[in-house]
Amino acid sequence: MNNIWSIAKRELRAYFSSPIAYVAVAVFLLLVGFFFYSLVWWFNSQAMQMSQNPYYAQQININQMVFSPLFHNMSIILLLMIPLLTMRLFAEEKKIGTEELLYTSPVSIVQIILGKYLASLLVLGLMLVLTWILAAFVFAFGNPEVAPLLNGYLGLFLMGAGFIAVGIFFSSLTENQIVAAVLTFGALLLFWVLSWAASSASGLWKGTLEYLSFFQHFDDMTRGILDTKDLVYYLSFTFFGLFLTHAVIQSRRWR
Amino acid sequence: MIEVENLTKKYGQLTAIKDLTFKVDKGLIWGLLGPNAAGKTTTMRILTGYLPATDGRATVAGYDVFEQPNEVKRTIGYLPEVVPLYPEMTVGAFLGFVAEIKQVPKGKRAAAIDRVVTAAGLKSVRGRLIKNISRGFKQRVGIAQALLHDPQVLILDEPTIGLDPAQIVEIRELIKSLRGERTIMLSTHILPEVTQTCDGVVIINEGKLMASALLASLTTSVSQRDGVFLKLRRGGEEAAALFRQIPGVEKAAAEGDTIRVDWAKGQDSRDTLTRLVVEKGLGLLEMRPFGIEDLYLKIVSGGTTQ
Numbered sequence: 001m002n003n004i005w006s007i008a009k010r011e012l013r014a015y016f017s018s019p020i021a022y023v024a025v026a027v028f029l030l031l032v033g034f035f036f037y038s039l040v041w042w043f044n045s046q047a048m049q050m051s052q053n054p055y056y057a058q059q060i061n062i063n064q065m066v067f068s069p070l071f072h073n074m075s076i077i078l079l080l081m082i083p084l085l086t087m088r089l090f091a092e093e094k095k096i097g098t099e100e101l102l103y104t105s106p107v108s109i110v111q112i113i114l115g116k117y118l119a120s121l122l123v124l125g126l127m128l129v130l131t132w133i134l135a136a137f138v139f140a141f142g143n144p145e146v147a148p149l150l151n152g153y154l155g156l157f158l159m160g161a162g163f164i165a166v167g168i169f170f171s172s173l174t175e176n177q178i179v180a181a182v183l184t185f186g187a188l189l190l191f192w193v194l195s196w197a198a199s200s201a202s203g204l205w206k207g208t209l210e211y212l213s214f215f216q217h218f219d220d221m222t223r224g225i226l227d228t229k230d231l232v233y234y235l236s237f238t239f240f241g242l243f244l245t246h247a248v249i250q251s252r253r254w255r
Numbered sequence: 256m257i258e259v260e261n262l263t264k265k266y267g268q269l270t271a272i273k274d275l276t277f278k279v280d281k282g283l284i285w286g287l288l289g290p291n292a293a294g295k296t297t298t299m300r301i302l303t304g305y306l307p308a309t310d311g312r313a314t315v316a317g318y319d320v321f322e323q324p325n326e327v328k329r330t331i332g333y334l335p336e337v338v339p340l341y342p343e344m345t346v347g348a349f350l351g352f353v354a355e356i357k358q359v360p361k362g363k364r365a366a367a368i369d370r371v372v373t374a375a376g377l378k379s380v381r382g383r384l385i386k387n388i389s390r391g392f393k394q395r396v397g398i399a400q401a402l403l404h405d406p407q408v409l410i411l412d413e414p415t416i417g418l419d420p421a422q423i424v425e426i427r428e429l430i431k432s433l434r435g436e437r438t439i440m441l442s443t444h445i446l447p448e449v450t451q452t453c454d455g456v457v458i459i460n461e462g463k464l465m466a467s468a469l470l471a472s473l474t475t476s477v478s479q480r481d482g483v484f485l486k487l488r489r490g491g492e493e494a495a496a497l498f499r500q501i502p503g504v505e506k507a508a509a510e511g512d513t514i515r516v517d518w519a520k521g522q523d524s525r526d527t528l529t530r531l532v533v534e535k536g537l538g539l540l541e542m543r544p545f546g547i548e549d550l551y552l553k554i555v556s557g558g559t560t561q
Contacts, residue, residue: 006355010341017343097337101400104303104335105356106328253306 003107007115011089012122020088021123024081028127035073036134039066062144063224067135071152071222074131075215078124078160079192083184085123086167087177089116090245094175109249113242117168124160128153148224155221158234159214163188165241172248188214256281256408256438257302262311264297271297272462275311279455283469284434286449286456287442288551294462295442296336299412302440303333316407329358332401336412338393339400342386346377346396349385350403357404367403375399375429391422398429409433411441415448427452446551458551466550473547482506482517482545483525488538490514497535501527513541 015021043065050056093099102112138144163184170183191214198209198216210216217230257279264271272294279285287295300306302313304324312319318326341349350371354364372381375395380388385396394414401409414430415423430452433439443449449456449470456473458465466473487494495514498507503524506517518524525542532539 003356003358006352010344010352013348014341014343096340096342097335098339098341100300100305100333100335100337101339101353102356104305104328104331104333105353106325106358107356 003111004115004118007102007107007112008118008122011116011119014088015085015119015123020084024085024123025127025130028077028081029130031077032070032074032131033134036066036070039070040138062138062142063148066138067144067149067152068222071156071218072215074156075159075218078127078156078163079188080185081127082120082124082160082163083167083170083181083188085120086164086171086184087181088171089120089168090172090249091175091177091180095177103253109246113168113245113249117164117242120164120168121161124157124164128156128160145224148222151224151226152222154226155218155230158221158231158238159218162214162234162237162241165238165245169241169245169248172245256316257440258312258314259298259302260312262298262301262313263309264294264301264306265309270462272459275459275462275464277457277464277467279438279440279457281438282434282436283454284430284439284441284452286453287440287459288444288446288449288456289442289459289465290444292461293444293459295444295459296412297462298459299333299410299440299442300335302327303331303410304328305335329404330407332404332406332409334397334401334409334411334414336416338397340385340393340396343384345382345384346388346392347372347381349396350400353400354403359404367405371399371402374402374432376425391418391425394418394422394426395429398426402433407437409437409439411439413443414441415443415445446548450547456547470547473550482515483528484541484543484545484549485514485516485528485532485539486512486541487514487532488540490537494535494537497531498528501531504528 043062046065047060050060090099093102103109135144135149166187167180167184170187171177171180173183174180191212193213194209195213195216198206198213201209211233217233220227220230259275259277262275263273275294275298287298289295297306301308302315302320304320304327307321312321314320315327316330318330320327341352344352347368350368351364354367359367372378375398377392377395377399380392385393388396394417398411398414401411411430415426418426427448430439430441441448441452453470455467455469457467490509490512492509495507495509498504498514498516501524503522504516504518506515508515516524516528529539529542
């Protein structure tokens with residue numbers, strides 16, 4: 001455990017002693033802020049119109065109309081940002097030769113992977129926590145439901161955790177950070193568009209593709225549905241990514 | 256302290272080292288000598304647990320490198336060929352990180368860092384970013400990180416490569432000052448490095464063991480047998496032909512302005528040779544026994560195995 005934390009601390013120091021983390025967090029917040037602003041603006045004008053009619057007035061729901069689309073926007077921004085956060089994790093160690101220090105220290109490969117994973121997870125957590133400022137505004141001027149909001153954040157965090165696992169895997173494959181980032185981005189995009197392919201497929205194919213798609217599971221969570229099926233999906237995705245990373249590092253040394 | 260038995264490492268089709276067997280005694284400085292691509296780095300990487308061997312056995316301080324890698328890693332301090340440094344960290348912070356992953360107990364970390372900073376002469380750069388310090392200091396940081404957990408065995412891969420002559424002398428002195436309790440193994444392709452720093456030498460070429468002995472015994476054994484180099488005022492082929500008639504001499508040939516005389520192992524024809532030179536009035540300018548330099552040259556140019 002101590003070893004994992006030592007590795008994570010060094011990674012966090014690397015994130016915050018270079019501009020990477022600041023730029024990623026700032027751009028993320030800027031974009032989320034912009035989407036939040038336009039969604040609230042749209043909500044206001046819609047609510048104004050809907051409140052004229054007593055039937056529609058009951059359907060005004062700030063969770064559905066602001067947060068649900070906002071979570072979707074945030075997931076896309078994360079898809080673009082996370083490859084940039086994970087690209088250096090293993091690629092840089094290989095490039096500058098520090099992996100030799102890590103692998104000749106009494107620290108296991110699992111501990112190294114988990115330490116790096118933990119550091120990226122904390123940066124992701126920071127990004128998400130900072131957007132609570134926006135939620136605080138909504139709480140100040142409206143009365144959204146708390147449970148679906150938390151559920152949406154949990155979904156975002158789990159999805160980001162899966163993204164990071166994919167990113168770490170591609171970073172362990174190459175010593176070129178750009179290659180790692182592009183491969184990660186491509187893979188994540190592919191898992192996203194699987195749901196499009198699913199809509200034109202049928203039978204078992206449809207079910208399989210839908211199950212594999214990142215966003216199908218995410219949809220449920222933004223609507224406030226907490227299903228163990230989705231949790232299992234994200235956790236197994238993460239586990240599989242980290243497991244493959246371990247396999248890659250091991251096989252590289254035995255070659 | 257370090258024992259290697261029939262160690263073999265293949266990278267796909269390429270055999271980097273083949274059937275390497277040698278032993279390194281405790282408390283001395285050993286040089287792993289060989290030309291480039293001889294398998295020095297591969298050998299060291301196997302000993303430190305960075306690479307697994309294809310075949311064979313290696314033990315460090317009694318621990319098997321393959322079966323007890325963590326014990327071995329705790330015993331060894333390792334400076335790889337490419338010094339592993341994080342450019343965005345300060346020297347002090349980097350040493351702090353290494354102390355953590357080398358499992359120096361929490362209460363002893365600060366003291367351990369102070370100790371290696373003093374030993375490696377890093378006081379003046381302790382608070383500076385690694386990317387901003389000179390090549391010589393980076394090498395020192397590399398040695399300092401290898402010393403942090405006070406290892407019994409130090410493995411240094413080309414510790415003086417890429418340094419200027421003054422820095423080379425400094426690093427050599429630093430390494431010599433670490434002699435004592437520790438066993439040190441350093442690799443180099445430069446012979447003077449070995450003769451000036453080391454007590455013993457393991458010579459490898461193309462992945463095979465060529466010689467392994469204490470420097471003192473190697474030098475005497477080399478000079479006692481084999482032969483001499485002669486420089487004469489009136490030398491040339493005729494003189495060489497004359498020397499070939501001395502009983503026991505196997506070979507005598509003019510090589511430029513010197514004559515190389517080889518005799519059978521265990522023989523010493525120096526007396527006869529000198530008498531002949533004086534009698535014939537050839538004018539002796541220099542007579543030099545084969546040194547370790549000649550042995551090394553002979554070995555790496557595909558000569559005999561010692």
